[in-house]
Amino acid sequence: MEIKGRIISKGVANGRVLISKQPLSFYGGVNPENGVVVEKGHELKGRSIKGKVLVFPHGKGSTVGSYTLYRLRKNRAAPKAIINEECEPVVAVGAIISEIPLIDKLEKNPFRFLRNGDLIKVDAVKGFVKKK
């Protein structure tokens, strides 16, 4: 079933879901060399976002976070795609300059219908996500 959403950053990717119910700060919160979350007390601390379809409510923190996403991409440690509940500018700009597909405002709550490890397709050209 295709679930429609709003396209923030164009592109198509397939990958396994990694969910964070907490907001995420890329600047200072994620190691740009390997994609491991380093923020103290974060539910994903110690886990890598590399190659995942990263699902989180929205970004937080410094605007330099846009460049951290870019650096992750250069280091081949970026997520394959991002699904946000509601995207904010830092992550939006980061995803666009790094060419990471990003979709938000899905018609269904992603935290309900997605589980960690689900294989999904994010189509941020037509504007939907689909479980495989």
Added chain:
Amino acid sequence: MYLTREEEAIFDGEFGRAAQKSMEIIVALGEIYDADRLIEVKSAQIAGVSYHNIGDAGLEFLEVLAKDGKARVLATTNPAGMDLKNWRKQDIEDSFARKQLRIMNAFKKMRITTSCTCTPYIAGNLPKFREHVAWSESSAVAYANSVIGARTNREGGPSALASALTGKTANYGLHLQENRNAEVAVNVKMQLRGTSDFGALGWCIGMEIKNRIPYITGIKSASMEELKSLSASIATYGGTAMFHIDGITPERTDRPGERVAINRGNIADAYEGLNDDAAPDFISIGCPHCSLNELRKVSELLKGRKVSTELWVTTSREVKKLSDRIGYTKIIEKAGGRIACDTCVAVAPLKGRFRCMATDSAKNCYYTKGSNGFKTRFGELKTCIDAAVSGEWR
């Protein structure tokens, strides 16, 4: 959101990769904030210039954009991580300087004016009343919206750059009249004097009302430098992008129902909150960058004296040229102080070089604690210069 035929063409890549990426950024922000269309901007002020802040990722991004990106409107930059001429005198490492100069070259290639100042409005980029601009640098954003009455959102570095390369921004937030009204009335119940008092006021208001727009009453007069200091501190401590001051700022606003008062005790709290118990070994004046008038004051305070601590006076290259001509520079340097252009202490790699910084800028205290880990002393300009001479804080 509506796009004109030309905007569509940029979005589809007909004007090159850099313009296309930029348009994608602007359109995405427009979608996020429900803008109806794009509008033209007259200028851009671009933050994210210091290598200390943006690192290799930022450098690479700028070099990729510089392959075919060209500014379509007047675009100026924030301070870099070093004085671009005299970085060797600042003990900047070669490896840092090389990267910083590559960043500057990328900007130049994009026809962006590397003004390297946080005070564009006194260094060649002065918007007029009601003009739309796309500025980052939170102190300049607050100054432009409030003191000048120009219109800008608080842009990030990449989004301001995107506006420079397209000449556009999305029509939302502070570009719309209905979002520029005051939300809280703030009555100041004491007479304020000097840049540090106005910085303390920004601290108080920011802490109290966060990023809402204040309507400030009770201020009889304020100099350009005092308003610059207030702009910097209110944006730092509250995230505010705009304020109104009764009888001083140019825009009309409705008087809000919600009221708060700032009294002598609140201002004293600000001074206490920004003062650590330590003797300063580093004095920093010029956050935001000094005006010519501030350089005059510093030179008058230093005339015939010798400093015993490190003293940095930061300003724009433009203002420094006039200071050289008039002779303020010579007086300050003769006393052992140094004037640094193109940079500021918040974005220069100074960690570990000093223990405690004294300044007349409330904003400077915040960033210096965070980025360089120094203790801070906060007081009026004269107190800071006296401390530079005596090495003691009184």
